[in-house]
Amino acid sequence: MLWAAAALTAVAPTLYFWIVSILAGDYGSRSYISTYWGSCLGWDIYDRVFPRTYLITDFPLFSYGGAPLIVLGCAGWYLSLRSGRARLGRIIGRCVAAVLLVLNLPGFLLPTLDAALGPACLDAWGPPELFSAQVGWGLYDCLPPVLVLLAVRAPRRVFVRRGPVVRTTAAVLAVTAVVLLPAASAPPGKVNAQWELGCPGFGDGTVKGLSEADKRFLCTVRYDHRYGSGLEEWNQVSDEAVLDQGRHLCALATRHGGDIRARAVQEAPQASLAIALPSLCPAVTRAEQAEEERWQAESDAYVAREERACAAHPRHRPKIRPVRQRRATMWTEFWTIEGWEDGYEGNPPDLVKDLVGSGRGALAIWAADEAGSACVTVESYTRRPPLETRGWEEVVEVGYESPSGSLQLVGGEGPTLKGLTDRGPGSYRVRVHLRGRTLVTQVPDPPDGAVELLVMVFPGTAKKPVAYK
Structure with missing residues (x-):
């Protein structure tokens, strides 16, 4: 009866799913994918060992939960008894049970071990319902070999004291069950979405x-x-x-x-x-807010120092009267200040002599050694102004095509200088004067307002850039 119960217990899940699939008309399979980046002992062992067990469990003898193996073991046990070799029958039965336990016990013990290690390790086994199913089916799959062991146990009429190995094993299993089973039954910690x-x-x-x-x-x-x-x-x-x-x-x-x-x-x-x-x-x-206020105060003080230094520079005295002259302290975090017209933002041109570059609707002017400020004067003219090179380290002139006549000079922060193309759309020349580059590139801590720029914009049809100095 115990052998029969073991075989029926092994084959019962397969029969159940067959019947359910026939009645429901659903013959499809279900699979789950779990993504996990951690390292937990139980899952690491399972992940390394379990895929290799398919080489064994795919053998027909282990199909249907091991029912064919149980039937074969029952036959060997029965023939051994008929031939008067009861000890051989018990060995056959215990070998069948041992094989099934080796295949099925990890499905229960390994997830239970991870449950004892902490809630984080449970995620390796998927959602809580899959973890519970894993532990439940692992326990169920261990029932047939237990029934086989009961079927081949030797009858004992008197109490026999077990050896130290058996007693130690039983104690370890009992303690393991006491420690691990409560952890497995406890719900995992919630991680809210x-x-x-x-x-x-x-x-x-x-x-x-x-x-x-x-x-x-x-x-x-x-x-x-x-x-x-x-x-x-x-x-x-x-x-x-x-x-x-x-x-x-x-x-x-x-x-x-x-x-x-x-x-x-x-x-x-x-x-x-x-x-x-x-x-x-x-x-x-509070500490972060105080630190932010301190940093902002330092930044404001630095900006104020740079602006005062720029304001202290003598104003440029043009040789002919410009239509417009404006001064500002302009900032950049990426070497240049940019000039844009609407619809042409975001594509700064290459620089000529590492000073000024132009394209249709776009302008770029070197202003700092990666990050910093420049004291900028912009002058707009209706005709070509006289050339000025005295007192300037570099002077470069480029052509500029204005599609809308709305060129404006923009830094990372601070004011925007507008109205550079006074005559509207058309062809212009942009002449840029610079001093202070050597100072900011060679001195670790240059003085405030070290870089000065003079930008002259005037009508002109020439396209070729010219480096005057």
Whole structure:
């Protein structure tokens, strides 16, 4: 009866799915893909070993849950008993059970081991329902070999004390069951999605029990694209655990005046969360705001110094009267200040003599050694002005084609100088005078207002650039 029960238990799932598929008319299969970047002991073993077991389980003897192997083992056991060799029958039965246990026990033990290691390792096995199914079917597949062991057990009339190996094995299995089974039955920590947290751009959120600061912190950790796809090492950790670690780091930062750059904070195990702490930790928020105000005050003071230095330069005295003359301190983070007309933005031309370049509707003028400011004077003329080279280090003139007559000079910050092409659409010449390049490129800390530019724009049909100096 036990042999029959073992065979029926092994073949029952296959029969069940056959019947369900026939009744439902659905003969398709289902597959799941789980993407996981972590490293957990149980999953790593399963991933290395399980694909190789297909070489064994695909053999017909192991199909239908191992039912053919059980039937064959039952026949060997029965023939051994009939021939008076009961010991050989028990060996055959135990070999059948051992083979099935070796094939089926990892399907239960390995996911249970990862469950004991922490919630993050559960994600390697897919959603919670798939994890539960894995453990459940792993236990079920171990039932047929257990029934086989019961079928071939030797009858004992008196109590026999087991040996030390058997006792030790039984104790280890009992302790393992006590430790691992509660962990496997505990639900994994919740990781809320963007729409559940109400991250910016994803609605108001539906998650309950979290403050707005908690939600902002989790959104920053998991989904802030300024940090790639978030702080990826925390993607598999439950929201509750992330918040606990964030609060611990907040307390540590608070003891250091809210400074996330403090050594104790940077060396903490959860230090990668520091970048998201302003969303959660008031002390860090205040410290970051104070630092931003200090930096802004320094920046404003620097800008004011540069503007005062530019204003202190003598005003250019043109040899003929221009239509318009304007002065400004202009800034750049990428070497040049740009001139654009509507519809021609974003494609700066190459520079002639590394000073000025022009194209249809576009102009570029070197202004700083990568980043900085220049004291710019722009003059518009109705006719060609006299050439001036005295006092200037470089003088280069290029042709410029204005499609709309609306050329304007734009820096990274500060004012925009408009009205350069006074006669509207047409052909112009742009003459650029420069001094201060040598100073800013050769001196580590050049004085304020070191670079001076004089830009003359006047009508002219010549296209060829000319370097006067």
